[in-house]
Amino acid sequence: MPLETPARIVSVLATRGYNADREAVTLLADADDPARAIDRALEAAPDDAIKLSADHVASVLAESDGRRDRSTAAPTADDATTETTDSEPGGPANPAEPEATTADTTDADPSISSGTDSTMSSESGSAVPPETGGSSDAAGAAESDAATATDRRPTAEPVATGERSIDTSNHDVEIEGDMTGQSTGTGEYSDFVAVFRDRYERLSRQLRGRINHRPTNTLSSMAGGSEAAIVGMVSDIRSTASGHWLIELEDTNGVYPCLVMKDRDTAEQVDELLHDEVIAVEGTLSDDNSDGDGILFVDDLYFPEIPRTYQPSTADREVSAALVSDVHVGSQEFMADAWTRFADWLHTEEANAVEYLLIAGDMVEGVGVYPDQDEELDIVDIYDQYREFSEFLKEVPGDMEIVMIPGNHDAVRLAEPQPGFDEELRDIMSAHDCRITANPSMVTVEGVSVLMYHGVSLDEVIAELPDEKANYDEPHKAMYQLLKKRHVAPQFGGHTRLAPEERDYLVIEETPDVFHAGHVHKFGYGKYHNVLTINSGCWQAQTAFQESVNIDPDCAMAPIVDLDTLDLTIRKFA
Structure with missing residues (x-):
């Protein structure tokens, strides 16, 4: 050829x-x-x-x-002319064609998790497990008027479709929120004060338009029985002897106690609260308020939220992006053959519209990330892991634009926000002139904003909230919580390491069109207030460590987002 x-x-x-x-x-x-x-x-x-x-x-x-x-x-x-063969573009000749499941995310809010039948929330629509093809079921979708369409293709030898032909002059990528090289934190007390003050100020602006907000230090001068509202950061949550909920809210002037009665509808929202997130409450001050022992009886509770009426932007031409995460090159369980099948498919005419590849962290397995990890490594040197990853990256078509952020297995600091890779690693991963940015970052691709976050805080959200609100089998639901709180890692002091900076780079100030994460090695997607939310699984089969902690990964899936319609197709390569 x-x-x-x-x-x-x-x-x-x-x-x-x-x-x-x-x-x-x-x-x-x-x-x-x-x-x-x-x-x-x-x-x-x-x-x-x-x-x-x-x-x-x-x-x-x-x-x-x-x-x-x-x-x-x-x-x-x-x-003499050298003739290349069909097996040359990065893998064996005639690989099996991947399965494809097409979900129309414009009319319905689909939500799936590999190998399970998901129970749908009103935000996520109908469940269609891609491995089985499934059937559409909109019975549990309160906000959806149409069922999810599913197109299952049988596994077959690839059809001779010819080579892709891309005009790279159309490519347009802008990155916001890249804090690489901008770190100012030294770990001093003043640094932590600065980052929490910035978080409060920026998130409180999202809430003040909804309520008649009063600073906490002025509430004690108000008469008992008065209506009042507070915007504050959750400093404490505890239940009373009677089963009610006492929430202490802190603003820049002080702390004020708020009581949520167990028989109020608002009590259900308390289950979703995390320490250090910013919320607003409205209610009535207790009769003894002016004595200095006042309390606010909560009638309504508000999160910063994504507006329900949000309308996402789309590209002006037919173009698509592949969203993947958690490649884990260097692990004995890295699925090299599946990656090569993915890369081979990208070279076909069928993938001609797929011009962008967005990788949400954990390019390599890393070293010393968890106990006895060295026993599960195929490559023990971290730099050699990145060199090998770069070789696999070369299998991807050279006309694709690649954007990637680091994850907790990568060779950057663990504390979030994580800066992009240093120059030595960038030189190693120089294939395609990849755009490397911080975790998290807002990446705008031909007018479509994609919030890329690796997802370490999802562990904490899933651990803290009820199963119906956040669980590993439906990772997109935990991502919904981050959109609701408008912060990718709201709780400080837990398992998620947070770095103090002058600015809180983890605030979701602008509403994204797409929210892409990984980390949990589970696959799921849906829509939250019209924001397409995707957790893209991984490219690593189950390790002994994962088996010991009951992680059954969803592997070798590539969500393909049509940027002109935000329709979603899921391709499976294993």
Whole structure:
């Protein structure tokens, strides 16, 4: 098969151990004989070179053209065209075609979790497990008027669809919230005060328009029985002897006690509260308020919330993004064959619209992350893990735009927000000129904003809240809670490590169109107030450690989001 596209140029270079600048790839693809041009460029490359520059390729092509103009001799064996085979773009020939499940997330709010029949909330719509094809069931979807459409394709040999052809000049990516290189925290008490003050100020602005807010230090001067409202940070939650709930709310002026009666509808919302999140309450002050022992009897409780009327943005053309997470290269259980099948599929004409790859952390397995991890490693050196990950990244078409953030297994600080990788690791992962940003970051892809967060706080949310509100089998429900609280890691002092900064980079100030996370190795998706919410599973089979803590991972799934419609297709490669 002739070399016709930049994607195949990149693939052939990768099989021979080289990378290239984008301009160099374009020059090779535009050559009269791309295969011969590659041979000449590699022959002339310095012995220690691993990346071809545009200047190098241009000089080789110019020299080659000069020789051809001066030569009248018959072509030699060295000048013969090299023909590539179908197995060259990163994997074995004729891999099995992946299963595909298409879910129309425009009309229905689908929600699935691998291998289980999900019980749907009013926010998430109908359940369709992609492994079985399933059937649509909108009976439990209070906010959905249409059933989820499912398209199951049988596993088969790939159809000869030709090579993808992408115009990369259309690519448009903007990143907000990247705190890489902006860290100011030193761990001093003043740093923690600064970050919590910033959190309070920014989240309280989301709430003040809904209530007639009063500072806590003015409430004691109000007459008993008066109506009052507070915006505050939850400093304590405890139950009384009578079964009611006492919540202490703190603002920048002081702390005030608020009582939620157990027989009020508001009591159900107390189950969703976490320490350190910002909420608003309305109610009536107790009769003895002016004596200094007052309390606010709560009638209504409000979260910062995503507006129910939110309308997401879409791209102006037909283009898609693949969302993956938790690759874990270096683990003995890394699913290399499945990744190669995924990469091979990306090279097909069927995947022609998939121009972006967003990776939400844990590129590698890391070292020393959990007890006895060394016994489960295939690669024991962290830098070698990243070198191997880079090789697998080269299997992805070279015309794809890649954005990635770190996770808790990656070689960055554990405390969130996590800055992007340092220069040494960036040099190792230089394939495709990937955009590397902090965890979390808001990534806008052709007008569609994607909040990328690895997801360590999901463990804490699932541990603290009732199963029907957050659980591992339906990880998107725990993500709903973060959208409701408008903060990706609201609780401080638990299992989630938080770094004090002058600014709280974990606040969800702007509403995203898509919320993408990973970490929990479970797959699930749905919509929360029209925000498409996806936890993309992992590419690592169950390890001995995961088995010991009852984690049954959902592996080798690639959610494909059509950015022009926000429709979702789930492809399974194992």
